[in-house]
Amino acid sequence: MLLGNPHFPWSGPNRFYELHLTIPGQMDVMGVGIGTYPMVSIGFNKDVAWSHTVSTGKRFTLYELTLADGDPTSYLVDGKPEKMSARKVSLALPGPDGKPQVMEHTVWSSRWGPLVIIPRAGLTWNTKTAYALRDANTGNTRMMDAAIAFAHAKSVQDLHKAHANLGLPWVNTLAADRSGTAMYTDVSVVPDLDAAQLERCVPSKPAAALRNAAGLVVLNGARADCAWHSDSRSPVPGLIPIERMPVAFRGDWVQNSNDSYLYTHPGQKFEGISPMVGDASVQRPRTRAGLTEIPEMLGRGKLTLHAIQDQLFQNRNFMGSVIMPDLLAACEKAPAGALSPESRDGCAALKGWDLRNNLNSRGAHLFQEFWRTARNIPSVYRVPFDLKEPVATPAGLKMNDPAVAAKVWQSLDNAVKTVRTAGFALDATLGSVQHPDITEEPIPLHGGYEFVGVLNNLGRQDPEPQPINARGLRIDYGTSYVQTVTFDARGPVAEAILTYGQSTDPASPHANDQLREFSAKRWHRLPFHAEDIAKQRVGKDLTLVR
Known part of the structure; x- marks a missing residue:
């Protein structure tokens, strides 16, 4: 089973995919995305479903x-x-x-x-x-052949073989087949060093x-x-061949959130992989969130399509969960008069936050403004990163260090001032603050920025996340195409949301239709069989001829 949460710009070409979870067994569910290439770059057929995340490999x-x-x-x-x-x-x-x-x-x-x-x-x-x-990607037109081979695959093993021509320019592949096997692999274009x-x-x-x-x-x-090595097994001189790239076939689950292949699964070991493919660092809080939420979800029993969807749209704020206990404890312990009025008000607002980024979550925007700057404070964590505990660390706030504590309180002061200057209450609901930037229709959006570790990732394409302003948090990037797939006797059964709408024409009634469905967390069944496609067809057929 695989849960997909693609991460694209909300205007322009599709770019890359976010959290993916693959858990075969009683039910094989997979998230699928569709790229803007002239073929199905990411998708499913009768027996296999696949998706991609951005690889950490060097190009x-x-x-x-x-x-x-x-x-x-x-x-x-x-x-x-x-x-x-x-x-x-x-x-x-x-x-x-x-x-x-x-x-x-x-x-x-x-x-x-x-x-x-x-x-x-x-x-x-x-x-x-x-x-x-x-x-390494100079002259790479091999992806077309790889995509065609993907479409013909009957198992994840077939899918892996389709990578052998080194056509995938910059992505990992996660997949599941109807037999109950999950696969993660990074067979992308990487210099052989x-x-x-x-x-x-x-x-x-x-x-x-x-x-x-x-x-x-x-x-x-x-x-x-x-010079780059030239392995005789590689179809492209200078690139690492498929035999020396990471691959995992598992009967339980695999995941990737655009971090290193090393964090595919806690029990998965890889050997002999070049540093050019990835290292032991965890760059994204979403990786930690995924590795935390997946075991918790499995612990609740048999998985279903809707259980997977619910997990993604719980919108749990991972950094909030590991930071807020220490911050609130410091708020409680601060002597009378020790905190500025801003910090005192910030503490009160954050005390009522549910640690989620749902539409009705109060104070999520304030935490985001606080953590936007506080995360960059030197030695801010009470428990620093430990390579042996990559999910549990870093964590907490080092509030027993006066210098660190002073900067933490300053970050909270500034966050409160920023939110108020923008014209929003500190305990406003996220739905009243966060809206799309591609339309002036005030559609409330759930989800959160990359740096706070919400699996349902939304944000902006600016080089650095921009502070809240009078327009609120205006989103133009993130969860764009979300799909879950399970297999029955006939083939795949898919439910999905194309977040930013089915039409790029602002005047079309379909421009924002799916954005409203995303806001309401309503999923739609996609057609696969010919008769279902015929029933849902909109407009005339377009026939391409040579």
């Missing part, structure tokens, strides 16, 4: 070039100079007067790929060094630091042995 590496003395267009490899190649490209763009204006640019390339300049990362082109980029090579090929210290600071892998381009 490119940068190379630090040591330039030859006196020649900034030549670089050294094993002490020998190599000349860069140059290619002029042109593009017609509208000029200031609206007329076409031809722009020309010279693209310089090395054996490692084209040269790039990234000033924000300190990667420039001077007389000593330059930087080149090798992209092992830990020893990453250690051996470190560039200058500033460039090497970008791996942890920004996730950019920079290699020493002055050494020929820093």
Whole structure:
């Protein structure tokens, strides 16, 4: 069984998927999403259902070039100079007067790929060094073949074999079949580098630091042995073959919330996987939420389609559950007059919060504003992250540290001021605050931002989550297509919600129809069999001919 909560922009192309849970057994349920590719990228057939999450694998590496003395267009490899190649490209763009204006640019390339300049990362082109980029997805049209093979799969094993051409550019796959087997795999496009090579090929210290600071892998381009490996089993030279990528076939469950493959299942072990695929860090509170809620859900007994749907739309706020006990305890223990009026009022409002992000949850928006900044306080957690306890840690607030406590109270003060300045009560319901940004129709939305760990993830596409303002919390990103599927004797039985509506035409009556259904937590049965599709068809058939 798999629970799907895709995470897309609410306008523009679909991007990626959120929480997915696969639990075969008495009932095989799977979440499915549909991408904007010219084929079914994510979906189901008679026997198998599948979905994707964003993999933590790297898709490119940068190379630090040591330039030859006196020649900034030549670089050294094993002490020998190599000349860069140059290619002029042109593009017609509208000029200031609206007329076409031809722009020309010279693209310089090395054996490692084209040269790039990234000033924000300190990667420039001077007389000593330059930087080149090798992209693992260059020329990747293999996904079309992989998608066709997915459609013909009769089991999760077939689905896994369909990955062998390394066509999936940046996603994990989670799947379940009618026989009761669940699968997680990350067979995506990843440069073939092992830990020893990453250690051996470190560039200058500033460039090497970008791996942890920004996730950019920079290699020493002055050494020929820093090239990607070429495994004879790989259909694409330089990419990690399917045999050395993580895969898990299980009879219980697997999950992924866009974090490392290592957190697929507590009992699942992987060996020999390159650091380029993922590491042991937990980046997303939703991963911790999923690994907490799944066992709890299983403990309640036999799962059903509606039980899965209810679990997702419980809208439990994971960070609230691990932070609020310490914050409220500090509120109670604070001596009279020790707290500012803002912190005192904030404590009172949060005391009445149900730790959820439902429409009727009071104070969820205040916690979100508080945690938006408090999460960045150095050493804020009472229990720091422990690799042995990745779900339970970090947790709590280090309120016994006066310096930390002062910053926590300041974050609460600022959150209260921000909410009030926006014109909302501290104990307002979330439904009165959180609405879509793609329409002015005041449709209340449940769900929460990534950094608070709500499985039903909503937010904005800004680089950083924006504070509440006079328009409230306006959502343009997140849970977009939610689907659960179970199999009966005839085939799949699917219920779904296309959150942002069935039409991209704002004037269409279907523009916001599903958004209202999402708000009300009403699911719809999707057709699969020909007669069911005929009954639900809207509009004329569109026939494509060669």
